[in-house]
Amino acid sequence: MMKRYKDLVPWIIYFLVFGGMLFVRGGGHYVHLAMQIIILGLFATSFNVLFGKTGLLSFGQALFYGLGAYITGMAAKSFGPDYFMWALLAVPLVAIVVSILLGALSLRLSDVYFTMLTLAFAQLAWGITIKWYGLTRGDDGIQAIPKPALLTGNVNYYLFSFLVVTACIYFLWRLDRSPFGSVLEGIRQNSLRVTFTGMSVFRHQLLAYVISSSFTAIAGGLYAGIDGSIHPDMFYWTMSGSIILMTILGGMSGFFGPIIGVTIFVLLEDMVGRSTEYWSFVIGIIMLIMVMIFPHGIIGIATYFGKFFARKGGQVDNP
Amino acid sequence: MSIETIISQFVGGLSVSMLLFLVASGLTLIFGVAKVFNFAHGSFYLLGAYFSYQAIALFNNFWAGVIAATIGAGLIGMLLEICFIRKIRGRSEEGAFQILLTYAFILIIDDAVKFIWGPEYKTIQKPPSLAGTLEIGAVSLPKYNLFIIVLGIVIVIVAWYILSRTKTGKIIQAASTDSQMVGLLGVNVSMVMSLVFGVATAMGGLAGAMAAPLRTVTSGSGVEVIIESLIVVVIGGLGNFWGALLGAVLIGEVNAFGVLWLPQWASLLSFVVMIVVLIFKPKGLLSNEPTRKKI
Amino acid sequence: MTTLEIKNLSKHFGGLHVSNDISMSIKKGEIAAIIGPNGAGKTTLFNQITGYISPDNGKIFYKGEEITGSNPEKLVKTGIVRAFQVASLFYDETVYNNLHLAALSYHGKNWNFFSNRHASRDIEDHCRFILERLGLSKKAEVKAFELSHGDQKVLDIAIALTMKPTLLLLDEPTAGMSPDERVKMTRLIKAIHEEFELTTLFVEHDMDMVFGIADIIRVLVRGELIAEGNAADIQNNPAVIEAYLGYEVL
Numbered sequence: 118m119m120k121r122y123k124d125l126v127p128w129i130i131y132f133l134v135f136g137g138m139l140f141v142r143g144g145g146h147y148v149h150l151a152m153q154i155i156i157l158g159l160f161a162t163s164f165n166v167l168f169g170k171t172g173l174l175s176f177g178q179a180l181f182y183g184l185g186a187y188i189t190g191m192a193a194k195s196f197g198p199d200y201f202m203w204a205l206l207a208v209p210l211v212a213i214v215v216s217i218l219l220g221a222l223s224l225r226l227s228d229v230y231f232t233m234l235t236l237a238f239a240q241l242a243w244g245i246t247i248k249w250y251g252l253t254r255g256d257d258g259i260q261a262i263p264k265p266a267l268l269t270g271n272v273n274y275y276l277f278s279f280l281v282v283t284a285c286i287y288f289l290w291r292l293d294r295s296p297f298g299s300v301l302e303g304i305r306q307n308s309l310r311v312t313f314t315g316m317s318v319f320r321h322q323l324l325a326y327v328i329s330s331s332f333t334a335i336a337g338g339l340y341a342g343i344d345g346s347i348h349p350d351m352f353y354w355t356m357s358g359s360i361i362l363m364t365i366l367g368g369m370s371g372f373f374g375p376i377i378g379v380t381i382f383v384l385l386e387d388m389v390g391r392s393t394e395y396w397s398f399v400i401g402i403i404m405l406i407m408v409m410i411f412p413h414g415i416i417g418i419a420t421y422f423g424k425f426f427a428r429k430g431g432q433v434d435n436p
Numbered sequence: 437m438s439i440e441t442i443i444s445q446f447v448g449g450l451s452v453s454m455l456l457f458l459v460a461s462g463l464t465l466i467f468g469v470a471k472v473f474n475f476a477h478g479s480f481y482l483l484g485a486y487f488s489y490q491a492i493a494l495f496n497n498f499w500a501g502v503i504a505a506t507i508g509a510g511l512i513g514m515l516l517e518i519c520f521i522r523k524i525r526g527r528s529e530e531g532a533f534q535i536l537l538t539y540a541f542i543l544i545i546d547d548a549v550k551f552i553w554g555p556e557y558k559t560i561q562k563p564p565s566l567a568g569t570l571e572i573g574a575v576s577l578p579k580y581n582l583f584i585i586v587l588g589i590v591i592v593i594v595a596w597y598i599l600s601r602t603k604t605g606k607i608i609q610a611a612s613t614d615s616q617m618v619g620l621l622g623v624n625v626s627m628v629m630s631l632v633f634g635v636a637t638a639m640g641g642l643a644g645a646m647a648a649p650l651r652t653v654t655s656g657s658g659v660e661v662i663i664e665s666l667i668v669v670v671i672g673g674l675g676n677f678w679g680a681l682l683g684a685v686l687i688g689e690v691n692a693f694g695v696l697w698l699p700q701w702a703s704l705l706s707f708v709v710m711i712v713v714l715i716f717k718p719k720g721l722l723s724n725e726p727t728r729k730k731i
Numbered sequence: 732m733t734t735l736e737i738k739n740l741s742k743h744f745g746g747l748h749v750s751n752d753i754s755m756s757i758k759k760g761e762i763a764a765i766i767g768p769n770g771a772g773k774t775t776l777f778n779q780i781t782g783y784i785s786p787d788n789g790k791i792f793y794k795g796e797e798i799t800g801s802n803p804e805k806l807v808k809t810g811i812v813r814a815f816q817v818a819s820l821f822y823d824e825t826v827y828n829n830l831h832l833a834a835l836s837y838h839g840k841n842w843n844f845f846s847n848r849h850a851s852r853d854i855e856d857h858c859r860f861i862l863e864r865l866g867l868s869k870k871a872e873v874k875a876f877e878l879s880h881g882d883q884k885v886l887d888i889a890i891a892l893t894m895k896p897t898l899l900l901l902d903e904p905t906a907g908m909s910p911d912e913r914v915k916m917t918r919l920i921k922a923i924h925e926e927f928e929l930t931t932l933f934v935e936h937d938m939d940m941v942f943g944i945a946d947i948i949r950v951l952v953r954g955e956l957i958a959e960g961n962a963a964d965i966q967n968n969p970a971v972i973e974a975y976l977g978y979e980v981l
Contacts, residue, residue: 168532172529172532174531174532174535176535222711222714222715225718226714226718226719228531229467229473229531229535229674230670230674230714230718230719232532232535233666233670234670234710234711234714236663236666237666237667237670237707237710237711238707238711240663240707241704241707241708241711244703244704244707245704248700248701248704305529354663358539361536361539362536362539365536394550395547395550395551397543397544397546397547398543398544398546398547398548398551400543401540401541401542401543401544401547402540402544404536404537404539404540404543405520405537405540405541405544408524408533408536408537408540409520409523409524409537412527412533
């Protein structure tokens, strides 16, 4: 019974924080920030299915983020606001097809080779988006993407994104605790043993890749609706890099770590990033500190202090 | 296409190849010996270019710039290895953390350079002795490009000599296959690794200084170079010295001739080449590693 | 009835013949041992039987069907399961969870990505049963990396048993153990062999163990089988004494 409540705590905090955003006074700016947080939160949580869970460092998940955004953006721009929703539904389907293809190619490689191949695919997608002006309007990006009337306005769109993201995150949370999640953890720790308990490492990795990429694409699709403006840089490798950083910042070993990381990162960027030109210097230093001293992120720090105080209180860690 | 165009494109491509090789061979050396994937290797190229700019501003001599770039980048490389990279050795999921750590270096060095030298483009002139062209029959070739090619060939020969004919080279090669064993034989492995890191980053710095007169010097160029060099080493086979050379020549020439053939899409051709290579030869062209790990 | 049959198996790495024209067969219910000096190609032979590497030449039959070139994961599902020389565990997980993952695979739940991983009673019972039989019940909640070396080797075998093998391959089950632990391990292997009705093939350096429990012993030297027989045959075989025992004494 105790365990059940423990599972609920992060969800209660989740609903309090992101639901509460709707009631912040004069919160236009904060609702806008909250939209970014929740959408990037979905991106980071999906990314962590690969990284924290399965042990696969993809440096190219921006490809799916951009893909989702461009499908949604181009469809709504060319066919009208009603197609915004249809495009959003088509996004995961297209992402499934693309990720099966790219996943099957890149998962044949391991470690650094996998990381670099995913990076190469994403950079290729970025290059194509920049150069194929006729289709994507190149470096200009796509502006003024129309949305259906119901989704217009910050509050309405936030509510919509919140519902979609929450459904997706719930699905990923179930996956995290599922037997399949157990296999992914096994692959991260000892893929050889997974093979010799009768499971194909490649196929499980591929499914993880497809799921991760599809949810990333949904996040990208939602992003196209925030300001109605998208740019090829959504495909760029620094986008993938930032998501990795946010994931590490929050903690890759806990399910909610990436969302915590995104929240802190976006708020920091809002406060610090606007007052300095040297924002990447700041995030470089944060990344350096996290990797060197706190590889388990904020969740890791919290658990450490949690255990520390539990011990002081005379409690025992292991039942 | 006339034979003259082909020759001049080829020579142009080859000089780009040699610069790429300087960066890529360092990257591959670090990976081969220290098992570190130095994502920030392009940042040493960047540092080289700026160090060179600074030294030329002070001494008004191109070669002073080249020397400052080589030594400066090498020292900073060694420093970062000793202070950071060495410290995370042996951690679980080390590979991922190395990539992330060196990614942090990229972000920091990029902005530090902007902070110190300002965001505007810098230009460096070719040394007067290498300005102008050399006429061979109907083909006129820039002297500077020819010089880079010669320099590249000299470095290839020296590196080959050191790696295969000297004691130091043998220790380096042994350290790359079995560092524990070499440690037992009384060789200071950490020092070998720092040294390799220093030499490799120095080569990156040298490439940055040599490339500066051909390309403009800006804080974004480190990132462009690392992606190109990544492609080069992955094509050739990570950790393989000759693979880096093959990859560099391939990519340099693909770019040189790609521009004639598909001007708009040329910059994407390297990615296509890499993807094709990896699909058919997942560990790179010059790799004969077994595809499965030993139990 | 023959459980495993190997015909003219050959494998070389570069110029080195690690398996040189090996033929042998293992009957159902047998405990078969392979001995040989280090570098004789024992682990490579295991890797070929379990499908981890493919032989250059020759064929492998399991229960009369050819399995040469099959995937390791498929072979595990048909009952060919191995344990490792260096215990291959999920070191950050508890002992229970180590078995749990194997049990998920055995019960075909590994693709389920929506239910709670601990929901199934069958799987729990399955794991508890194996834990109890191998004497690991009390350590169920201990992390694998905290176990003693001996217990890690037992856990390695427990994971293999969770897959309900027909043919169990053990790669040096007593490697690195104290004399006490060796005796226990030998008893354990004998006991599970009988209780789970296994056919067991193992590689070992501990001669007391080999001569104590093996029904049939084969000697592998430089990739070649040079002798085959029961304990007495092997102990008196001059070729073995020369090639193997002499080597060990030196």
